[in-house]
Amino acid sequence: MADAESGVVPAVEATADDIATMEIRGAATIADAAAAALATQADRSGAESPAAFRRQLRAAARTLYETRPTAVSLPNALRYVLRGMDGETVADLRASTIARAEAFRRDLERAQETLGEIGANRLRDGDVVMTHCHSTDALACIDVALESGKAIEAIVKETRPRKQGHITARQLREWGVPVTVIVDNAARRYLDRADHVLVGADSIAADGSVINKVGTSGLAVNARERGVPVMVAAQTIKLHPDTMTGHTVEIELRDEREVLSDEERATIVGGGDDEPVADDDGLTVDNPAFDVTPARYVDAIVTERGQFPPESIVTLMRELFGETTDEPWTA
Numbered sequence: 001m002a003d004a005e006s007g008v009v010p011a012v013e014a015t016a017d018d019i020a021t022m023e024i025r026g027a028a029t030i031a032d033a034a035a036a037a038l039a040t041q042a043d044r045s046g047a048e049s050p051a052a053f054r055r056q057l058r059a060a061a062r063t064l065y066e067t068r069p070t071a072v073s074l075p076n077a078l079r080y081v082l083r084g085m086d087g088e089t090v091a092d093l094r095a096s097t098i099a100r101a102e103a104f105r106r107d108l109e110r111a112q113e114t115l116g117e118i119g120a121n122r123l124r125d126g127d128v129v130m131t132h133c134h135s136t137d138a139l140a141c142i143d144v145a146l147e148s149g150k151a152i153e154a155i156v157k158e159t160r161p162r163k164q165g166h167i168t169a170r171q172l173r174e175w176g177v178p179v180t181v182i183v184d185n186a187a188r189r190y191l192d193r194a195d196h197v198l199v200g201a202d203s204i205a206a207d208g209s210v211i212n213k214v215g216t217s218g219l220a221v222n223a224r225e226r227g228v229p230v231m232v233a234a235q236t237i238k239l240h241p242d243t244m245t246g247h248t249v250e251i252e253l254r255d256e257r258e259v260l261s262d263e264e265r266a267t268i269v270g271g272g273d274d275e276p277v278a279d280d281d282g283l284t285v286d287n288p289a290f291d292v293t294p295a296r297y298v299d300a301i302v303t304e305r306g307q308f309p310p311e312s313i314v315t316l317m318r319e320l321f322g323e324t325t326d327e328p329w330t331a
């Protein structure tokens with residue numbers, strides 16, 4: 001049963017929950033899931049008038065939008081699908097919204113394949129690639145390089161606190177890639193063995209800076225110092241149009257328990273089993289999920305539209321998004 005007031009169907013609420021809890025994660029995967037959820041909302045909507053249908057779709061988009069703030073692929077996906085909602089009857093609105101969501105998902109998949117082909121050209125036979133976190137865009141480049149017969153090795157950073165490096169390592173091993181997993185703090189030492197740093201992005205700002213999993217900026221600075229090129233694989237859905245008008249990208253702060261469990265906290269601030277920990281125990285845990293790597297530490301941004309020096313990405317951004325963006329889910 002849809003929520004009585006908003007008309008948002010349970011499947012959309014479930015997708016929103018999965019994104020918020022990171023059951024569904026990774027900027028491209030989030031965008032894909034959000035578009036699929038809007039199609040489901042359109043399909044299952046019980047709206048009896050075009051106005052009610054539009055209202056429900058906006059409410060569904062809002063529910064999805066409010067899950068995670070940093071990956072711009074999410075609002076970009078919602079905006080794209082809602083802009084395609086067209087028609088004078090509920091039936092027409094339903095059909096156009098579903099068709100638009102399906103087109104979005106097809107384009108997303110195709111963009112990743114094309115990006116992979118472009119990124120693979122940067123990788124040579126025998127190269128060693130250092131990765132951070134888990135990015136399907138970054139892995140697409142390795143996938144195509146392997147398919148074209150190049151041997152690739154990987155040094156995979158574990159990526160605290162959620163250890164998404166394990167997902168990367170699992171995928172690479174499935175493809176037969178020799179993998180060395182390291183703790184994040186060992187990255188600088190292992191850069192001596194790396195030919196590339198290859199990461200994804202959650203958002204790319206108009207000045208070419210890259211917003212990606214926390215730890216990317218330190219890695220990029222170290223890579224520059226060691227002379228290892230940094231390649232960012234990011235479909236154009238990761239370009240953040242609001243940054244063209246001076247907005248900054250919100251960095252998500254996640255639950256401190258991802259860093260420090262209640263038990264671990266208790267061992268730090270004292271208080272045995274019989275001594276409850278005081279509410280204000282003087283210990284703060286910060287858990288930012290992302291950081292910002294300035295353009296000067298990035299060698300190339302690889303998109304499905306080609307490879308760009310970070311400083312010139314704004315030209316592509318303007319071409320794709322124009323100068324202004326709206327938030328159709330707030331209307």
Ligand SMILES: O=P(O)(O)OC[C@H]1O[C@H](OP(=O)(O)O)[C@H](O)[C@@H]1O
Nearest residue numbers: 025026027028135136137200201213
């Ligand atoms: O779109 P793809 O390339 O798959 O992933 C892009 C980025 O999304 C992830 O964020 P999180 O794990 O959702 O916090 C990582 O930061 C990764 O680099």
